[in-house]
Amino acid sequence: MSTTAASAPPAPDYVSNAPGYATHEVLNQAGALVGYNAFAGDIAFVESAKVFGADWADGLLRRTGAAVGSEKVQYLARQANRHLPELKTHDRFGNRVDLVEFHPAYHELMGLVFASEAHCFAWTHQGRPGAHVARAALSYLWNQGENGVCCPMGMTFASIPALRHDPALLDEWSPHILKAAYDDRPIYAKEKRGATVGMAMTEKQGGSDLRATTTTARPATTRRGSGAHYLLTGHKWFFSVPMSDIFLTLAQTDKGLSCFVATGWLPDGSRNRLKIQRLKDKCGNKSNASSEVEFHDLYATMLGEEGRGIRTIIEMAHVTRLDFAVGSSGLMRQALSQAIHHTSNRRAFQRSLVDLPIMRNVVADLAVESEAFLWLSMRLAAALDHEHTDRAEGLLSRICTPVAKYWACKRAPQFVVEALECHGGNGFIADHLMERLYREAPLNGIWEGTGNVICLDVLRSMQREPETVDAFLTEVRLARGADARLDAFTDNLERRLRNLNEFEPVARRVIEMMAFALQGSLLVRYSVPAMADAFCATRLDGDWGRAFGTLPNGLDTQAIVDRARIRPV
Ligand SMILES: Cc1cc2nc3c(=O)[nH]c(=O)nc-3n(C[C@H](O)[C@H](O)[C@H](O)COP(=O)(O)OP(=O)(O)OC[C@H]3O[C@@H](n4cnc5c(N)ncnc54)[C@H](O)[C@@H]3O)c2cc1C
Structure with missing residues (x-):
């Protein structure tokens, strides 16, 4: 008798020697998103x-x-x-x-x-x-x-x-x-x-x-x-x-x-x-x-x-806060890439998941959110490039870096949960990347200033240096005239920003609006019309639900998803 036969339990008679399983073939699993270029393909x-x-x-x-x-x-x-x-x-x-x-x-x-x-x-x-x-x-x-x-x-x-x-x-x-x-x-x-x-x-x-x-x-x-x-x-x-x-x-x-x-x-x-x-x-x-x-x-x-230790170390915090806005945006981009990959490579009811109308809406809504954070991140990094040579850029960096940190960190956990759900059960399993992103998503909101602390910081900047409000509005209004929804939203926001009394209890709401206004302006100026239109209709004009996947009818969701798809290079 061989040692193998002695130590191993007898093989059940339904096990064949064929590769894989005797009971079924592994079908319709999306596989891993690997071997792509996260820069050139985006x-x-x-x-x-x-x-x-x-x-x-x-x-x-x-x-x-x-x-x-x-x-x-x-x-x-x-x-x-x-x-x-x-x-x-x-x-x-x-x-x-x-x-x-x-x-x-x-x-x-x-x-x-x-x-x-x-x-x-x-x-x-x-x-x-x-x-x-x-x-x-x-x-x-x-x-x-x-x-x-x-x-x-x-x-x-x-x-x-x-x-x-x-x-x-x-x-x-x-x-x-x-x-x-x-x-x-x-x-x-x-x-x-x-x-x-x-x-x-x-x-x-x-x-x-x-x-x-x-x-x-x-x-x-x-x-x-x-x-x-x-x-x-x-x-x-x-x-x-x-x-x-x-x-x-x-x-x-x-x-x-x-x-x-x-x-x-x-x-x-x-x-x-x-x-x-x-x-x-x-x-x-x-x-x-x-x-x-x-x-x-x-x-x-x-x-x-x-x-004056806080003043010294806060110089570090200003830069790390930008990094956490950028980091949470990167995290959302990865969750989106995974969701697009999975829903494009898994089929249900004879179609790819992403081609099912409700799923297309979910993925498109996530894509709009992700691209809005990409432009916000890169714009604020550019402000840092010029903060010492251009006063307006310095003011913009000062006020909008915490705005971006606050909003990106608030959105990342919700975003990741929705992207995880696109994967069905696979997304919840510990060896899938989505599980790690899910556990990671809340962290950037805690260190380098929790949500409330960041909002208070924005309020202080606006009170101490009212020119920061002007710098912010000037930047947003570079898109003036391009989209009536953005203009109306910005006018409404300006009324609130010009009256900072009683601001603290509602600071989160106003800072959220500031993030939306700047993201809308950037998308209108730099992205494709389908993306800007979806952002303005939902985030600025309010034709939107409370979860992702609630874009209204009439938007070009196919173009939005295609733009967000990682290209082979
Ligand atoms: C994984 C991890 C790693 C970390 N690494 C480091 C590190 O390397 N170095 C380091 O120094 N710290 C680090 N931290 C700590 C982190 O910076 C703190 O947890 C954070 O600053 C919050 O402080 P706290 O935990 O004492 O909470 P608290 O300050 O007690 O805050 C608790 C809650 O009260 C709210 N709050 C506080 N003040 C106000 C206010 N004035 N008005 C309204 N609400 C308010 C906050 O928003 C928060 O929701 C790390 C934290 C984590 C989770």
């Missing part, structure tokens, strides 16, 4: 990059688009989210090490993202019009690939504006931050091929209200102020990427809340004085480690004016 994306001056980065965007659409990146993304980071507080000899161990897939993804310059492109090409647009396009792409690695990518990118508060610190660290390389070794940042940057602000007693910070800082020498060394003691309740080579943090001195820059490891090779208490067990964003830490005389350097 017609509206290519157009928007060109309109806002990033066509000179076309080669990089095409290469990154091919990587994001590759089977390899999707495989790495699945692996990195299945084999989760593990905290290793001690080595086998009992020494405290405070390391996080990742699956190799995570490191490989990080390598790809940092090699694509998604963390630095706008700074390494600073001053060249379109640099921020190209960088935002890279972020839009990687947010379609794997979201966990987008956290360190975005924070590393956003660190540069905060470091500008101290030119010496900027000179010291930017050469390391701007390298197009990732190095996973736990050593001092200056000895590495490239550096990642994190941000540790949130404490247990309050994240939105950072003034409640209890961590304290005392001078390590007689010198004080920006550039001086301090020792920090306290805790942080959320610290993502605790393996960051460099991180920004907040602590109280006797002059108030101040910003500090610290390294994960010290020049002598030892871990800086922080203890990782545990890793968060999160709803999504699983490949990325988020930790709770304690600082025990953490060695850090003050960055920016003492007592």
